[in-house]
Amino acid sequence: MRHLQHLIDGRAFASTDPETRPVVDPATEEVVAHIPVGSAEDVDAAVRSAVRAQPGWAALDLAERLLLLARVADAVEKEAADLARLENLEMGKPVPLAEQFIAGGVAGWRQSLERARRYSFVTDVTVPGEPGRTIVDRRPLGVVGLIIPWNFTVTSILSSLAPLLASGNTVVLKPSEKSPLSAARFAELLDLPPGVVNLVHGDARAGRPLASHDDVALLHFTGSVEAGRSVGVAAAARLKRSVLELGGNDPVIVDADVDVAATAAAVAFSSFVNSGQICTSSERVYVHRAVADEFVAALVAAAGDYPLNADRNGSGLGPLVDGAQRDLVHAHVRDAVALGATVRCGGELPEGPGFGYPATVLTGLTPEMRVMREETFGPLAPVVVVDSFDEAVELANGTGFGLAATVYTRDPGHQRRAADVRAGIVWINAWQQTGAEATYEPWGLSGVGADGADAAFDAATRPVTVHLTDAG
Template sequence: MKRLSNIIDGTPVEAADPELRSVVNPATEQVVALIPAGSAADAAAAVESAQAAHAGWARLDLEDRLGRLSRTADLLERHVRELAELENREMGKPVPLAEQFIAGGIASFRLGIERARSYPFVADVTAPGESGRTVVIREPLGVLALIVPWNFTVTSILGALGPLLAAGNTVVIKPSEKAPLSAARLVELCDLPAGVVNLLLGDARAGKPLAEHEAVKLVHFTGSVEAGRSVAVAAAKRLQRTILELGGNDPVLVDADVDVAATAKAVATSTFLNSGQICTSSERIYVHRAVADEFIAALVAEAEGWTMSDDPYSPGLGPLVDDTQRRIVHDHVHEAVDRGATLLCGGGRPDRPGYFYPATVLTEVTSDMRIMKEETFGPVAPVTVVDSFAEAIDLANTTSFGLAATVYSSTPENLRRCREINAALVWINEWQHGGVNMVHEPWGVSGMGATGAAASFDAATRPVSMLYSPSTNHG
């Protein structure tokens, strides 16, 4: 059994507190590793290492920094399969799916590196005819905390890390205690000066003091609403920044003019992929009455094709991350059934090892059921039939969440109305696609802080204006 250590100043370091936590493979229910439970002393040591490394990293010529980051990307690309297998062991994600998303994370990391070459770290903004000269310099913030969830550990880290490091910051990475194996290996593979990237392991006993540390200038957090609120309060007390992505209860709107079979297949994918453990999974489905019967039948047929498998290399349904998450999913499903929903398939805990849950379809659901109000985070498709696209939009907005939404329609008037949906991401006729220049910020309790394109660099830097008088010799 592997025992993981914090990585501080480029070196594995024993935790201050000897208490350990188990990491469990959710497909086998077997312990696969032990990690430190975490402590404030560990968090302080990681932050101190990042502080010590910051000045040297920030002073590097930009091309030198980007060169080091590019070499790290090259190295990570040679270890995609290894990282994917670690994600499978720690949270059950099928290896082919993990490889796909890790490759996407590396591509995002590279995009951040390339975008840094054109980002205006130094910009002359002198207006025509203005007396004197004004130069805006974007300075790195300093030490940043990157706290990532268990469902896409490597992708979450790499999606954020490029702009943070390229801008000259140093980082402490805190993975979920449920899924630390891939994060530990990623940090080991980083070809960067000691202390630029540090790994802090543990549960809230490590994460809370990290988020509260006075030297941390930005907390980039992905996780639950409750934990995100705590992070925001801690940062507010220090008058420091946060970027928060706090989950969603994402709607799908299926219009009357769709290709029913193709749309049902797409919705099944967005609902059941990674066993529904994606922040932007489809969790509420609103289908127009004109195609409802045909769509529901097609969706049930698709769901029955998503079979549970403990084969790491199977593309089917892997397990949920732990039994706690499976209980949440099961409770949501059966609370809905008890209140009048119709269970068309799935909905039962299988009699087998592992925290598996079958692809499930429900109809006759109502907006006051927990499954329609809370984030279920499982392979469940609750379907509501609507009489118009306008009704679908109204129901889509009956939530405090606002992370993503997906619309399937070819009607121009209805597509124009998609701007009325309260979400950071609105996908039209294809789930999970996106351009390299997209920028988004969560709505409602789904979080705060814009990311993507230049916004990620804006969040990771502080603007300073240098104001030169007309008589200054600029050299």
């Protein structure tokens, strides 16, 4: 039984609040660790440490910072198997899947360091013929509060942290109270000057004071809409910057001209992988009537490739993160059935310990059903039959969310029309296939603030213009 502590100023730090909360293995429902609930005093100590460390960190030559950060990638890569095991223990992700995503996070970290070498931290923007010389200097913001979600702890840290640190900021990291084990291990691997990255455990009793701390210049948050609103309001009240990636109810459009079997397999993967606990999971599937019957049959067959799997090293579905999340998923299914939907497979609570839920395909959906209006975050594939591509686009835009969307079509005109789906990212014919230069900003309830490529460095820095006029 582990009792985790904060990591502040390079050392373990006991909370000022003795209250703790359990960390539960969702496969067995057994308590595997305890963490402090956190307090404003804990957060203040972490922020003060980051404030002290920031000038020295920013003063390092960029090449020296990047060398230290490159060693982080090496350390995480070496310990990837242990980190994957901890992610499995805290939120149920199968170990091979966790290893795959951690490897992707390490690759992304290294790409960010390469981008930092090319990024224009200082740019001469002098226009010929104008008097004097104008320089734009992009300087670090200072201290960043980084609040990450429970579904991809290590990968989320890697993708967000690299641009922040490379730009000269220091960071106070707060992992989700549901998945702190892998974050704690990650923090132990950091061989950086004390205070450059501080880790504070806890629930909202740590998150709220971090979001409202006067010395935090940027709030970088990934999580639910409700919590994101609170973070955004706290940042706005202090005129601080925030980058918020929130929930999604991401649509898929399946056109009449697709390879039905291949598309059904792809939609099954994007709906069921990680038990549907991905912000960009496919949650609403709009299928052209011409291929609907064949597609549904193929999707139900493909769901059979995602069995509930008690083997932590297996390739099936792990459990949902906790009982509350499973209850929400099942409530969405029950609501849909009560309003006339049909369960084609799955949809039943399994016996035994753990929070597993089967891969589920629903048909006969209507817009008022919760599963069509809210984020489910579970292994559900609700299918709606449409009569045209235009109808599918209209229905896809029928919620307030707009994180990502996927469109399967061979029609060049429909491929152009795919950009009309309101989302930060629109994938055509391949889910989650995005180039290194991609930049996106969520739409509507799904968040605010651009990210990716140079935008991640823009968000981590503040442009200062220096104009030099020659002395007379």
